[in-house]
Amino acid sequence: MPVVxxxxxVGFSTQAGTYTQGRPDYPQALxxxxxxxxxxxxxxxxxxxxxxTGKFTRRLTSLTDQVIAVEPVDAMRAEFARxxxxxxxxxxxxxxxxxxxxxxxALVCAQAFHWFASQAALSQIHRVxxxxxxxxxxxxxxxxxxxxxxxxxxxxxxYEGDTPRFHTGDWRLPFDGQYFAEPQLSCFNYxxxxxxxxxxxxxxxxxxxxxxxPAADKAVVTEQLRxxxxxxxxxxxxxxxxxxxxTQAYVCRRLD
Numbered sequence: 001m002p003v004v005x006x007x008x009x010v011g012f013s014t015q016a017g018t019y020t021q022g023r024p025d026y027p028q029a030l031x032x033x034x035x036x037x038x039x040x041x042x043x044x045x046x047x048x049x050x051x052x053t054g055k056f057t058r059r060l061t062s063l064t065d066q067v068i069a070v071e072p073v074d075a076m077r078a079e080f081a082r083x084x085x086x087x088x089x090x091x092x093x094x095x096x097x098x099x100x101x102x103x104x105x106a107l108v109c110a111q112a113f114h115w116f117a118s119q120a121a122l123s124q125i126h127r128v129x130x131x132x133x134x135x136x137x138x139x140x141x142x143x144x145x146x147x148x149x150x151x152x153x154x155x156x157x158x159y160e161g162d163t164p165r166f167h168t169g170d171w172r173l174p175f176d177g178q179y180f181a182e183p184q185l186s187c188f189n190y191x192x193x194x195x196x197x198x199x200x201x202x203x204x205x206x207x208x209x210x211x212x213x214p215a216a217d218k219a220v221v222t223e224q225l226r227x228x229x230x231x232x233x234x235x236x237x238x239x240x241x242x243x244x245x246x247t248q249a250y251v252c253r254r255l256d
Contacts, residue, residue, distance in 0.1 A: 023055050023111075023203060024140050024192035027247050031063065033186055034108075037251050038136045040064055044105040047128060049094055050112025053079040054087070056138065060108065061087055068104075070097060094121035099128050108136040114164045117171035119178070126179040126254060135180055135252040139166050140190065143244035148232045152200070155224045156210055159217065163209040175252065183250035192243040196229045199243040 034040045044064045048057045051069035053076055060067045061084070069089040071077050080089050092098040094109075094116035107125055125135055144150040164170070175182055192199050201222070204210060210221055229235045 023206065024190065024199070024243065024245055026056065026059055026110075026138070026140065027188040027190040029188045030138070030247060030249060031059065033188075033249050034059070034063060034106075034136070037186065037249075038106045038108070038134050040106050045103060047097075047099065047104045047107040049097070049107055049109045049125070050115060051080060051089065052076045052112070054084045054089075056108065056110035057084060057087060068099065070094075070099075094118075095124060097124045097128050101127050102130045103128050105130055105133050106136060107133070108138065110138040111140065113137045114139075114166045114168075114171040117164070117174055119174050119176075122174050122179040129254050131254065131256045133254050135254065137171075137183060137250040137252065139248050140192075140245045141166070141248055143246055146234075146244055148228060148234055149244065151228055151232070152204060152225070155221060155228070156204055156207060159213060159221070160209050177255070180252040180255055183252045186249045186251075188247040188249070190245045190247045192245060193240055194243075195239065196235065196241055199241050200225055200229060200235075203243075 040046055040060070040063050042064055043066065045066040045068070046060050046064055048054075048060055048067060048069045051057050051071045052073075054069065057067060057069050057080070067087055069080060069084075069087060070092045071080060071089060072091060072093045074091075077089055077091065080087075090098050095118070107129055113121075129135065142149050142153065144153055172183065192203075204225060205218070205222065210218065213221070235241060
């Protein structure tokens with residue numbers, strides 16, 4: 001089985017519980033996109049690839065009872081099973097999906113495709129999808145037009161190293177017309193509301209490359225985030241913080 005990037009293997013193994021608590025959900029409007037654009041209906045078989053702790057899987061299981069989750073990291077699968085005991089989850093990677101040909105009516109990657117964006121992954125996804133089916137790619141993207149959100153990015157970016165990231169756009173490179181049509185974008189606004197511990201501390205300490213840091217470096221990041229929370233006028237003393245996101249959803253049609 002192909003090796004999972006170190007930042008994902010180490011970071012997600014150590015912070016699976018924090019990941020569940022801190023990651024934002026998704027806008028309700030995304031349900032219409034899943035049904036109308038991806039064509040998911042109550043009898044669809046849907047694969048959630050890179051399912052993590054099941055944050056997005058919950059949305060899929062509200063639309064169909066035939067969901068198969070695929071996740072390579074043991075700790076994430078354990079957290080998934082704790083929250084979604086009735087949903088099937090299997091060990092596997094995007095480059096070696098342990099499912100038969102033409103299994104799925106749709107396949108979705110939420111917050112995940114940038115980790116494995118490659119021809120090998122698209123070949124496997126193409127194989128697992130039925131003819132005429134589609135691949136859906138979903139990311140919650142921070143609204144960095146808000147100054148304190150941009151400051152969080154400034155704090156964490158120096159530690160990113162070679163970790164695959166959505167913002168680089170490299171995830172688009174494998175789409176060369178061989179397996180899938182060009183990704184088509186729909187956008188939805190979303191606000192993750194909660195206390196600072198949840199929407200900032202848990203959220204960003206569970207970022208893969210931050211969670212994988214040595215203790216001393218992680219302590220520096222923790223201190224900087226807490227200083228931002230305690231000093232910025234939009235955050236200081238607030239019981240509830242509204243963290244702004246734009247949910248970007250891409251449909252990629254399977255080429256037969």
